[in-house]
Amino acid sequence: MIKFHPSEQHLVLYTAGELSPAMLMMVGTHVDMCSHCQAHVRDIEQQLARKLLGDVEPQPLARNAALDEQAMLQAIFNSQPTPQTAAVAANDSLYLEGNHFKLPATLARNSHRIGDWSRLPGKLWRAPVTVGGEEMLNFIYMAENASLPEHTHKGNEATLVVNGVFNDENNEYRDGDFVLLDNHHKHSPATQNEDCLTLAALEGPLHFTSGLSRLLNPFSSLFFK
Amino acid sequence: MPPAQPDNAEHAAELLAKVASEQSRAAFSELFRYFAPRLQAYATRQFGNEQTAMDLVQETMSNVWHKAHLFKPDRGSAATWIFTIARNIRFDFLRKNKYRQYDLSADDLWPVLAETNDSLDDDYALDDDLLMQQLSVFCEQLPAAQRTVIELIYIEGKSQQEVADALQIPLGTVKSRTRLALQKLKELIKHDD
Ligand SMILES: [Zn+2]
Numbered sequence: 001m002i003k004f005h006p007s008e009q010h011l012v013l014y015t016a017g018e019l020s021p022a023m024l025m026m027v028g029t030h031v032d033m034c035s036h037c038q039a040h041v042r043d044i045e046q047q048l049a050r051k052l053l054g055d056v057e058p059q060p061l062a063r064n065a066a067l068d069e070q071a072m073l074q075a076i077f078n079s080q081p082t083p084q085t086a087a088v089a090a091n092d093s094l095y096l097e098g099n100h101f102k103l104p105a106t107l108a109r110n111s112h113r114i115g116d117w118s119r120l121p122g123k124l125w126r127a128p129v130t131v132g133g134e135e136m137l138n139f140i141y142m143a144e145n146a147s148l149p150e151h152t153h154k155g156n157e158a159t160l161v162v163n164g165v166f167n168d169e170n171n172e173y174r175d176g177d178f179v180l181l182d183n184h185h186k187h188s189p190a191t192q193n194e195d196c197l198t199l200a201a202l203e204g205p206l207h208f209t210s211g212l213s214r215l216l217n218p219f220s221s222l223f224f225k
Numbered sequence: 226m227p228p229a230q231p232d233n234a235e236h237a238a239e240l241l242a243k244v245a246s247e248q249s250r251a252a253f254s255e256l257f258r259y260f261a262p263r264l265q266a267y268a269t270r271q272f273g274n275e276q277t278a279m280d281l282v283q284e285t286m287s288n289v290w291h292k293a294h295l296f297k298p299d300r301g302s303a304a305t306w307i308f309t310i311a312r313n314i315r316f317d318f319l320r321k322n323k324y325r326q327y328d329l330s331a332d333d334l335w336p337v338l339a340e341t342n343d344s345l346d347d348d349y350a351l352d353d354d355l356l357m358q359q360l361s362v363f364c365e366q367l368p369a370a371q372r373t374v375i376e377l378i379y380i381e382g383k384s385q386q387e388v389a390d391a392l393q394i395p396l397g398t399v400k401s402r403t404r405l406a407l408q409k410l411k412e413l414i415k416h417d418d
Contacts, residue, residue, distance in 0.1 A: 017316040021329045028334055042301060049308035053263045072283055073257055077250060081291035081390065109333045132328035 002034050002176035011037060015044045021133035022201040025106060026158050026178070029199060032104035033176035094197075096125060096141055101163050101197055114139065122146055129199070136202045142166060147190035155203025157181045159189075164196030237303035238296075245293035246397065253290055260307055261286055271315060281318060285311045292338050294386070294396055309337045340384035363413045371406035374399055 006014070006027050013019045014027040031037045092108035094101040096117060103111060107129075115128040117139075123146035129137040139162075142148070159179045166173055168187040173179055181187060237259075243252035261282050268278035288310050296306050313331035320328050332338070364372050377388045385403065389396040 015312075017312050017331065017334075024329065024334055042305075045305050045309060046301060048312075049302065049305040052267045052311075053260060053304045053308055069258065069261065072261070072279075072286070073254060075283065076253075076257075076287045076290050079287050079291075081386070082288075106334065109336065110329070 002036070002174075002178075004171075004173065004177040004179050005034065005037055006030055006178050006180075008040075011040055012044055012048075015041055015048060020135045020201075021131040022129075022135035022137035023158065025110065025129065025131055025137055026160050026199060026201050028106035029104050029162070030160055030176060030178045032106050094139075096197075097143070099195070104162070107162070107199070117141075122148065124148065134203075138200050138202070140198050140200050142189070142191045142196045142198070144191055144193055144195050146195075148188060150186055150188035157203070158201045160199045162197045162199055164191070164198075165194050166191050166196040166198065234302045234304070238298045241289075241293045241296045241303050241306075242298075244290065245296065253293075256289065256303075257286055260289075260304075264307075264311055267311065268315070272318070277318065281311065281314055284314050288314075288338060292386075295338055295340070306337070309335060313337055340386050363410050366413060367406050367409055371402045371409070374402040375406045375410075378403065 010019070010023070010027050011031075014024060014031070017024070019027060031041055090105070090108040091111040092103045092105070094103055094111075094114070107114075110129070110131070113130045115130060117125050117127045119125055123143035125139075125141040125143075127139040127141075129139065131137050140159075142164075157180070159173070159181075161173050161175055161177045163175055165175075166189050168189045170187070171179075237256065240249075240252040240256050243249040244256070264282045264285055265278055268281040269275060272278050272281070285307065289307060296303065300306075313335055316331040316334075320330070364375060367375065373392070374388055377383045377391065378385065383391065385399045386396055389399045392399070
């Protein structure tokens with residue numbers, strides 16, 4: 001059962017296509033995994049459609065327009081259907097450390113954007129997902145009994161559990177859970193006896209706050225290579 | 226009683242069905258006269274550029290004309306479907322303005338116009354390996370027209386719409402040929418056991 005969902009505003013911006021690329025991937029993947037948010041997105045689509053294409057009488061098309069209706073209709077009737085652009089086949093399998101993960105549809109359709117895995121200190125692995133835009137999108141894989149040093153962020157951090165379970169000081173997060181932390185939150189994510197594959201969007205570099213890990217601050221550059 | 230307008234959801238869905246099944250220009254024109262000005266108003270607000278707005282209208286409505294068979298009335302209204310097409314086109318327009326190789330494409334986020342081969346679901350889907358091993362043998366026993374469709378879909382990996390375009394036959398014919406061929410293949414495979 002998914003306990004943590006994106007906000008309604010996230011879902012509206014996702015449906016309108018107005019989030020950053022990294023957040024579109026995050027919210028889209030959550031929606032793939034969450035029937036509740038799927039229904040919500042369908043409602044939002046309907047509301048946006050009604051608002052934009054509803055029965056308010058718009059200006060006639062020809063009024064200021066470069067083309068008249070008849071000409072455009074003819075152009076459409078004479079046009080050829082655009083061929084399917086699915087250049088890259090969806091791939092919903094991800095292999096890591098001998099584990100096989102089944103990717104939700106949004107990630108499967110974008111699997112060609114997943115870069116190579118690199119190992120980080122502390123039983124962590126990371127792979128960048130290259131989607132364009134300012135924000136970084138990464139897979140973070142935590143093996144069993146792994147932990148990330150306590151840190152805050154200069155910007156916002158969104159984490160989505162793709163498979164497994166992790167916890168921080170406040171909660172336990174499982175498949176599909178979507179967690180958004182702003183720069184006031186400190187947290188130290190860790191796994192217990194189960195591993196965890198997450199997708200993380202970071203607005204700014206990680207900022208380590210606790211004891212020794214402050215010395216590890218250069219470590220944060222590993223997330224931003 | 227005023228005549229039914231496309232803002233009546235049922236009527237709009239009927240018009241789309243007519244466009245899909247018989248390429249009805251009259252039905253499409255009615256949809257066009259309703260939706261095109263509204264799309265133009267939306268796109269003009271979004272882009273602040275008349276030509277780009279017109280391009281969005283034309284590209285959106287071209288997709289409605291060519292892909293009406295992908296509209297699923299049980300998933301939402303015609304207006305909602307047309308909105309999602311326009312949303313995708315707008316997203317890709319904005320992306321092309323500052324085109325970078327790795328940027329997301331709308332179809333990879335929201336596959337609104339993906340051909341789903343839905344007649345191949347469940348009942349008619351055959352196990353892949355089974356297909357590959359036995360298709361070639363059994364296909365030879367199919368009528369030529371059915372065999373061609375099956376080969377294009379399963380061996381060349383074309384969508385049903387692409388097969389319809391390639392053979393210049395209606396999509397409905399491709400679907401019924403596929404269905405008949407798969408039924409026949411199932412019988413052949415069963416009797417072979
Ligand atoms: Zn949700």
